[in-house]
Amino acid sequence: MITIKHNFIIKICLLQVILYFSNFSFGQDIEPRRWNPLPLKTNILAVGYANTAGEILFDPLLQAxxxxxxxxxxxxxxxxxxxxxxxxxxxxxxxxxxxATWKGLLNGDPARVRRDGFSDPRLRLSVNLTGAPAGAGKELQEYFAANPVNTTLGVSLAVTVPLGQYFEEKLINLGQNQFVFRPQVGFVHNWRKWSYELTGSVFLFSENPNFSNGQDKRLDPVFAVQTHLIKTFKPKYWASVSLAYGLGGQSVVNRQPNNDDRGDVQYGVAFGFPLLKKQGVKFFYIHSETVKDIGSNLNVLGIGWSVLF
Structure with missing residues (x-):
């Protein structure tokens, strides 16, 4: 039977893999239970797979x-x-x-683009300013047992590093060739078997000096918010529903704004359960819908596996 400590850690880690699965829609992630503390002296490794499919809406001037x-x-x-x-x-x-494979019509003729490789990795540091103090598994269990209703406020900084596959002469790439800095503030309120979370983010982009044959490209900031409702069931099963919205990100090429700012609404559901003593599995679905003329309408279906050591 999985322990409370192990189950708690596995739930947190499995939610981590959602981030990059939703990046193709807007760069906004859907990541519930992001701010719950983890026991000290633990290492968590997660691996996930997801399929993302849908339509991309380009500016009509591009004739795609x-x-x-x-x-x-x-x-x-x-x-x-x-x-x-x-x-x-x-x-x-x-x-x-x-x-990834893109298909469509370019200037009225069938076209196909395929990319295969690493996308940009992401590093993130976060600190909880209120809520449970840092402690081992037993100490956290005692805290939550004594405080079944509790609130946490946290801050973080994520940095996406431009190490992914990128071709200067191509418009479609897996990497962005620019740093992305994302300061974030999150709030989570737990009451017994229920949790509610609200998180706000700002995405700040460095310049890409090698966009499409040496042009200079930058993106305006993106402002995003996400909210989650999570229910824990016995024995150690859980489910979540999530909603997110992001706005901004107009591109400026050679100092010329393109009036192509984005606006996307995302919602998702997830279900997780324990597997062996220190492992867990989760299934999830995410849908992204653009509220602009330019954007994407995507469906994401995936599975994640996590292990504690």
Whole structure:
């Protein structure tokens, strides 16, 4: 029978793999239970797979029509909790490998683009300012037993590093060739078997000086918010429903704005259960819908596996 400590850690880690599966829609992730503290002196490794499929809506001036995308992604992530003073903190690393195919009409003729390789990895450091103090598994269990209703406020900074596959002469790439900095503030309220979470993010982009044959490209900031409702069932089964919205990201090429800012609504559901003593499995579905004339309408279906050591 899986322990409370192991089940708690596995739930947190499995939710980590959602991040890159939703990146093809807007860069916004859907990641519930992001702010719950993890026991010190633990290592968590997660691997996930997901298929993303749907339509891409380009600016009509590009003369690209009926464009669809199909993405197969494998994501590996590692989480290490630690403490800063008495505060619970954690460091995350996410590495994605992607196979993606785009099909459609370009100037009225059939066209097809395929990319296969690593996308940009992401590093993230976070600290919980309130809530449970940093501690071992037993200490966290005692805290939550004594405080079945509790609230956590946390802050984080994620950095996407431009190490993914990128071809200067091509418009469609797996990597972005630019740093992405994402400061984030999150709030989670737990009451016994229920949890509610609200998180706000700002995506800040560095310049890409080698966009499509040496042009200079930058993106305006993206503002995003996401909310989650999670229910834990006996014995150690759980489910979540999520909603997210992002707005912004207009591209500016050679100092010329393109009036192509994005707006996307995402919703998702997930279900997880224990597997062996220190392992767990989760299934999830995410849908992304653009609210602009330019964007994407995508469906993501995936599975994640996590192990504690």
């Amino acid at each position: 029509e009926d464009v669809t995308v199909n993405v197969n992604a494998v994501i590996a992530s590692y989480i290490r909790p630690f403490k800063i003073g008495s505060k619970a903190a954690r460091f995350d690393v996410v590495i994605p490998y992607v196979n």
